[in-house]
Amino acid sequence: MLVICLPVILLLLFTGYVLRYDTTGFAAGMIAEHIIEAIPLVGSLLNRLLFSISDHGLQRVYLHHVCSFNLIFFMLAWEHLRRYPVRISQHLPFLAVVLGVCFLVSAPLDPETLGITYITGPWFFLGLQELLRYLHPLVAGVLIPLSFLGGLLMLRQNNPYFSLVLVFVCGWLALYLLFSLFALTLHG
Numbered sequence: 001m002l003v004i005c006l007p008v009i010l011l012l013l014f015t016g017y018v019l020r021y022d023t024t025g026f027a028a029g030m031i032a033e034h035i036i037e038a039i040p041l042v043g044s045l046l047n048r049l050l051f052s053i054s055d056h057g058l059q060r061v062y063l064h065h066v067c068s069f070n071l072i073f074f075m076l077a078w079e080h081l082r083r084y085p086v087r088i089s090q091h092l093p094f095l096a097v098v099l100g101v102c103f104l105v106s107a108p109l110d111p112e113t114l115g116i117t118y119i120t121g122p123w124f125f126l127g128l129q130e131l132l133r134y135l136h137p138l139v140a141g142v143l144i145p146l147s148f149l150g151g152l153l154m155l156r157q158n159n160p161y162f163s164l165v166l167v168f169v170c171g172w173l174a175l176y177l178l179f180s181l182f183a184l185t186l187h188g
Contacts, residue, residue, distance in 0.1 A: 002080055003152045007145075008073045010124065011050075015065035017122050018051075019058060028125075029053040029061065031132070035141030127179035148172045 018029040029051060036047045052060050074081075088095070131140035151169040159165060 002077065003149065005073055005076045006152070007149060008069055008076065012065065012069045012073065013122065013124065015061050015069065018053070018061050019065055021058060026053075028122075031129075035132075035137045038137040039142055040138075123180070123184075126183040127176040130179040130183035148176075 014028070014032065018025045018032070030053065033047050033051050033053060036050065037043045039046060048055075050060065050064065128141060128145070131144060134140070135144075148169065151165055151172060154161070154165045155169060156162065
């Protein structure tokens with residue numbers, strides 16, 4: 001169940017990014033609509049359910065960011081959260097590092113105010129953004145991410161192909177990291 005939480009968490013992060021509704025947030029929303037619309041047969045329906053920014057503005061994005069994706073995440077993670085309670089005292093060093101990074105790294109500004117014409121997505125979507133330069137939106141934005149999710153779902157030690165799936169998942173992550181670094185260094 002926790003593997004299914006990954007796309008929900010990414011959708012939560014992404015909708016928060018779109019809700020900024022500056023130049024980068026708006027562009028990210030339009031790119032997401034374009035990717036979803038590329039899905040044959042159900043693309044326009046999914047777009048109307050999830051985003052529909054060009055028709056309804058941020059209403060659906062806001063609804064999903066605040067309500068839907070949070071509820072889905074907690075439903076998927078509930079059993080795990082119930083079994084493994086988290087104590088804040090066990091994570092104080094991690095919290096200190098996160099607060100330190102937040103204090104030292106300033107929030108990104110709208111690119112237009114800085115005179116930047118190239119817009120980059122958030123760090124976790126840089127690889128996807130680079131893939132979209134070379135591949136069709138259906139392949140880069142849907143099939144490649146779904147292949148990773150499928151690999152994670154098959155990554156069980158009782159699976160006879162465990163080592164092969166593990167190599168695939170690690171290779172996928174390495175290639176995604178390379179595409180992310182390429183996007184960061186070439187265009188960033």
